[in-house]
Amino acid sequence: MEIAEFADEFGPEKVLEVYDSETGMKGFVVIDNTALGPAKGGIRMTASVDVKEVFRLARAMTWKTALAGLPFGGGKSGIIFEPKDAGKKQDFVEAFARAIKPVCPSLYVAAPDINTSEREMEIFAEANGEFNSTTGKPADYCSEIGGKKACGLPHELGSTGYGVSYSTQVALKHAGIDVNGATIAIEGFGNVGSFAFQELEKAGAKIVAVSDSKGALYNPDGLKFKEIEAVKKETGSVINGNGEKIAGEKIFELDVDVLIPAALPDVINKSNMDKVKARVIVEAANIPIPLDVEEELSKGVLIVPDFVANAGGVISSYVEYIGESVDFMRKLVKEKLEKNTEEVLSEAKKLGISPREAGMKIAVERVKKAMEKRKFESLHKRR
Numbered sequence: 347m348e349i350a351e352f353a354d355e356f357g358p359e360k361v362l363e364v365y366d367s368e369t370g371m372k373g374f375v376v377i378d379n380t381a382l383g384p385a386k387g388g389i390r391m392t393a394s395v396d397v398k399e400v401f402r403l404a405r406a407m408t409w410k411t412a413l414a415g416l417p418f419g420g421g422k423s424g425i426i427f428e429p430k431d432a433g434k435k436q437d438f439v440e441a442f443a444r445a446i447k448p449v450c451p452s453l454y455v456a457a458p459d460i461n462t463s464e465r466e467m468e469i470f471a472e473a474n475g476e477f478n479s480t481t482g483k484p485a486d487y488c489s490e491i492g493g494k495k496a497c498g499l500p501h502e503l504g505s506t507g508y509g510v511s512y513s514t515q516v517a518l519k520h521a522g523i524d525v526n527g528a529t530i531a532i533e534g535f536g537n538v539g540s541f542a543f544q545e546l547e548k549a550g551a552k553i554v555a556v557s558d559s560k561g562a563l564y565n566p567d568g569l570k571f572k573e574i575e576a577v578k579k580e581t582g583s584v585i586n587g588n589g590e591k592i593a594g595e596k597i598f599e600l601d602v603d604v605l606i607p608a609a610l611p612d613v614i615n616k617s618n619m620d621k622v623k624a625r626v627i628v629e630a631a632n633i634p635i636p637l638d639v640e641e642e643l644s645k646g647v648l649i650v651p652d653f654v655a656n657a658g659g660v661i662s663s664y665v666e667y668i669g670e671s672v673d674f675m676r677k678l679v680k681e682k683l684e685k686n687t688e689e690v691l692s693e694a695k696k697l698g699i700s701p702r703e704a705g706m707k708i709a710v711e712r713v714k715k716a717m718e719k720r721k722f723e724s725l726h727k728r729r
Contacts, residue, residue: 352401356408356713357420359385361397362449366441369434373425373442377454378404381716384451385421386411386660388459388482389442389470391435395424406632406653407660409709412716413690414657414682416664421454427461439466443473456480457663464500481663496669499662505675507541507608509658509683510630514542514604515549516687517626517650520695521603529602531555531624533562533594534609535574535584538630538656542606544571551604555597558584562597565589598622607634615639622647628655637702644700651702653709654690658683 349361357378364373374397377385387407390400400422408420425442427435439462446454457480458467467483474480477489483498490496499505518525528551532539535558543553552568560583563569569589577587585591598605598614599621607613608630614622619639627643629635629652640649658679665675694704 352398356405356717358401358404360449360453361401362446363397364442364445366438366445369437369441370431371425371434371438371441371445373423373438373445374400375423375446375449375454376400376404376421377449378420378422379408379713379717380419380453381713381720382412382419383417384419385454386416386418386457386481386663387420387422387454388457389423389425389439389462389466389480390459391425391427391438391461393426393428395426397424400424408713409706410653410657411660412709412712413653413686413705414661415686415712416660418455418660418664422459423454423456435466436469439469440473443470443479447474447476447479450474450479451476455663455667457660458482458501464498464502467498478667481666483666491669494669496666499666499672499675501659501662502537503662503672503675504537504541505662505679506656506659507538507543507630508545508676509661509679510538510542510606510608510628510655511545511549512680512683513650513655513687514546514551514606514626514628516684517628517648517691518604520691521626521648523603523625526550527552528604529554529566530604530606531564531597531600531602532606532608532630533557533597533613533634534607534631535578536609539606539608540571540575542608542630543574547571554602555589555592555600556584557594557597557609559594561585561594562592563587563589564592564597564600600624604628607631610634612636614643619643626650630656632656640702641700644702648691649701650687650691651705654687654701654705655683657686 360377362375404422411418464484488497555564601623604626605624614635690705694701
């Protein structure tokens, strides 16, 4: 694919395609924009991953990091990983890390994505030779940064779900709903949904429904996190908890104050958008609503877009990058999610536009300003 097909004033700045003859590894990195800092984005390992897909993900990271107020740009990478290559996973990651060493971490900082975890991030860092070439490393994988001990902050610490809970509380305030007793339905009880459940329960909200791949559980009197966590561990599904078992897709039709899609993409779409009764939707998953559907729903529902609500993960990555602690991460995630959600929703209300449009406006302005500053500094150095 020709880069000209998707290049614009923001990027991509670099597209690297790499190949290792010994292992057969084929991969690529898209460094979209580094005006605010090194490009940040995960390593995706699938059979179908291609440059265009990786570019779109890199561009999404450009806006997400800008809106989060982090000194990162946007990037992403991919390794073509067929089922027949399962036994070569470590070899592929090592070969990829060595191949892109010239740009890590000066221009690109990796992270986990589909089919990569904290284990692969440790392998990547070792092969790359730079501790900060990636984030999302294991908590017991440590080094020294700036004279102090720094360790990995794996995504399993729940930074994304933790942030979603604070974004939700700001959205409730904008909707005029008291968090105490606010009814909430959460699609997904994985790393994101479970932490959002736990934190919102602590804040006084009533979680009335939760789902996983087996279906959904609904109880208008409210569900308890500890009970659902135990049921999931003991039986393999949340649907065996105390409540009514319903089809998974029915969770999007419940009459609740807040709906949090926290698992799959495109779950609220043209086929069910007219059945949505929630007053607020907080997008914890990436692209849980197609953009045209989201635009239509935004006319009557307050929607916090994904790149605002789920930025806790990349904020945690930044904390790991600068060698700070878990406590520091939680403090920064809370601070930034509250501030950024407030800024986006206030801007949307002031201008009479959707929160997504407001978020994009803020992010684009920040990137443009950084690009102009970089251009000015470059010209000044030449003189």
